[in-house]
Amino acid sequence: MSDPLLTPKEQMVVMAARLLRPAERVLVGVGLPNLAANLAKRVHAPDLVLIYESGILDANPKSLPLSIGDPVLVRDALATIPMLELFSNYLQTGWIDVGFLGGAQVDCRGNLNSTVIGPYEHPVTRLAGSGGAADIASCARRLILMLPQDLRHFPPQVDFVTSPGHPPEGRRPDGQGPAWVVTDRGLYDFDDEGRMRLRQLHPDETLATVQNATGWPLEVHPDVGHWAPPTDAEYEALRRLVSTTPVDRQASA
Amino acid sequence: MSDPLLTPKEQMVVMAARLLRPAERVLVGVGLPNLAANLAKRVHAPDLVLIYESGILDANPKSLPLSIGDPVLVRDALATIPMLELFSNYLQTGWIDVGFLGGAQVDCRGNLNSTVIGPYEHPVTRLAGSGGAADIASCARRLILMLPQDLRHFPPQVDFVTSPGHPPEGRRPDGQGPAWVVTDRGLYDFDDEGRMRLRQLHPDETLATVQNATGWPLEVHPDVGHWAPPTDAEYEALRRLVSTTPVDRQASA
């Protein structure tokens, strides 16, 4: 059963939080990833190390920030370091376990577009661009992608590869790259050939409804089931978190 | 007349101090260069910026340090920065006006040896090596070399080029490189072809005595004269400086 008390985005946050393991170092973006990482820290991974690309090490925010450079993130952090040092000496050398990325489009290999809809030179819609996303996709040990699922977000081919997923010839040989995709309809992993594969369905969805929201023939894991509803602990922690958050926190998923 | 009140090394210090101009940024080594820079700061260039290769910016030492990383240098400095930043972002990009170098041997093009006497693989005497000297010789806008003058220190050819001087084909095209050599017998500049040239003689010396202490035929500037004896201000400031200094400060010229 779907939980009427949580919005679809909040359910995505609960699912994503479950994918984080204790003591991991997570490079967190604003919006849903930030909410998910903070939820995990309050439910099952209190020693999660939150790192922000603005150069913040081990943040312990009392409330959720609007941007990744907000004072609320800096005030209780272990330290701030130059972006160059963060990217060079922590991200590039494999010290970031998990990167969280969102975007406007994803394809079946986990290629993400957050740059442009339409041609680059003559955009229909110009989006924000990479920021650190391409760098994070390249160097984080494991990626979690979060975005709503419909034909607009899941096209057969993305208009622009901002952040590379698994290469055409198979999974990334270094064992890195997209590991999970969390949407409002389900949870996906990637098979041995680097193709996205349905693992868990949102309780309100069926294979048919999910396929209709996907721009390519969906691969389905043999053990696919519905995802487990939020536990009381998850629900309570999320409610507390969201009550400390600016009203439109979900704007920038 | 030579000043009986100053040792030969102290006279070198006075001459070297005179070569520093107000507000210059000077990369200072321990020993005589340090004494010279601190003397200039107290006599005619109070706004001289003293920088040490250990990563100290704008030091204002109350007494003279034994090493370039001493607490006395750090305590009243503007800041300490990583060596990488000092070498990359200040020295390599031309922000150091003056580098001071000493060594065991110098030749007529200002090549300096502070690495080894004898062959590198089978040393007669193994010395300390470059430290930052080769880097400073490469990137400081102007170099002042300080060393005692005799046939051992001024051989026809140095055993090892630790810090490069002017190239065989002429002065360095970038206008950098050795500008002055200060010894206990005189003061030298470099002519348009990058050859060392006598400019001022120590009052106790003659062209003959100086030539006898030099391993190549000395070039002499047409206007060569004796150097001016220390002024009262220089003498007083030097005496005050030396009285605050560990006894064997001159050890590592």
Place this chain on the structure above:
Amino acid sequence: MSEAVARYIEDGQVLYLAGFTHLIPFAFGHEIIRQHKRGLTLCRATPDLLYEQMLAGHVAEKVIFSYAGNPGVGLLPVFRRAVETGAVAIEEWTHFEMVARLAAGAAGVPFWPVNTLDNDLSRRRARPRVASPFTGQLVPVVPPLAPDVTLLHAHAADEEGNIYVDGLLGEMREAALAARRVLVSVETCEPARELRAGRLTLLLPAFRVASVSVEPWGAHPSYVLGRYDRDTLFYRQWDAQARQELAVEAWLHEFVYGVADRAEYVRQLPAGRLRTLKEAALI
């Protein structure tokens, strides 16, 4: 500040207005607009509302950037219009590439290695790879970025012009060290003795700084850690406002062209909001 901008900023220059979320030099940006500079190349990892306003003020012909969003709010309407209509040229990088380009500029070397994988941005410019002479390993490299002038806002300067900050540095230090000339505005000028004993740290020594202007609130609506908080309301409101060209024009007339300097800008802001931002910063 007016004098510094008049003296040091010339039409057609490459400028970097530094500061990542924190310490964004809005006062400098406004002064550049007021002085009708033209043909500038504006570089920033995040153009932010600062470059929104400068684009609306027609000072730029090109923007070099890596993330053109309004964090937590959405996109940058003025920037987006300018790109979609071709009114401004863009040159786009990833964050890491952008700070690596500054690092190369700051070190005076002709390239900087960055191990980010190929993507459609790097493929568009056929990003070159260099082989390691030691192992043969190929590594992509980016070219240096050395702005003509870097402008930045900081917490404080001392009597000698040394510059001190606290909190997020982002790409400030590299952007400053990559430029031959650096213009700085500060919240306050304080005695060196007190600054060195306090918790601020040195950003730049005086000899790296061409000019220092004391401009309280010089980073509003961004923030200065410990002095005033980020004006998130301003960032939210911009999104709706900036969708209409006329509204942006009106805003510029009221808050940029219509004021002589930063002090007058600050007097235009509601006193209550300033108080709130100050109090929030002291928590």
Place this chain on the structure above:
Amino acid sequence: MSEAVARYIEDGQVLYLAGFTHLIPFAFGHEIIRQHKRGLTLCRATPDLLYEQMLAGHVAEKVIFSYAGNPGVGLLPVFRRAVETGAVAIEEWTHFEMVARLAAGAAGVPFWPVNTLDNDLSRRRARPRVASPFTGQLVPVVPPLAPDVTLLHAHAADEEGNIYVDGLLGEMREAALAARRVLVSVETCEPARELRAGRLTLLLPAFRVASVSVEPWGAHPSYVLGRYDRDTLFYRQWDAQARQELAVEAWLHEFVYGVADRAEYVRQLPAGRLRTLKEAALI
């Protein structure tokens, strides 16, 4: 500390004992001698008395360095003897090359550009140049240095193992970040809340540190800014003492082999000297 060295240091490894004049990890060096490690490659910009003692303790087969002097005093007698007799192999760089090699190691890139001109050191190894793909400009490059283990001494750690320092960093941060494993000794362990409010700054987050040992006086005879001063008398006396192999042997037997740990070493030192060094640091 004894456990950390036993567990993490293996014969034949490449070690970097970091700290430039300041914060030299003598306690670690002595423990490595006591545990009779062999065949190590010891890297340090300045070998200093630390590597004098470790060479005398026969733990090393190679030293990678850039300045082998006793600053303000003279040379390093043990090192010099070892080089002149060929008892130890050396690999020699300039300071800038040494820290650039660490920077490459810390960034995980296969080379680092350094604009130092050719000299007999670089000519000996035919230092390679790389052409910029952007301008054709040739720039010399150095290979990365990524030690198996970096050992360092710092002011303090908090309960979680985050490491804090003050004063001269030298090449410490790069040396630590270049190594996969970092062992740290500290003067004190203090609550994070107090450390973050004070004047120390973060050197390394806990997740970059494999082991923390509390070892007061762990950097003697070098210094810890604000805690104790440099023992210049020790540095001066070493020069004469170390010219005689037997005197060095005797010193090692008294102060390294003859003590169980750092606490016992400290008890061997004259109480008056320790007091003087402490008082001098508080000026």
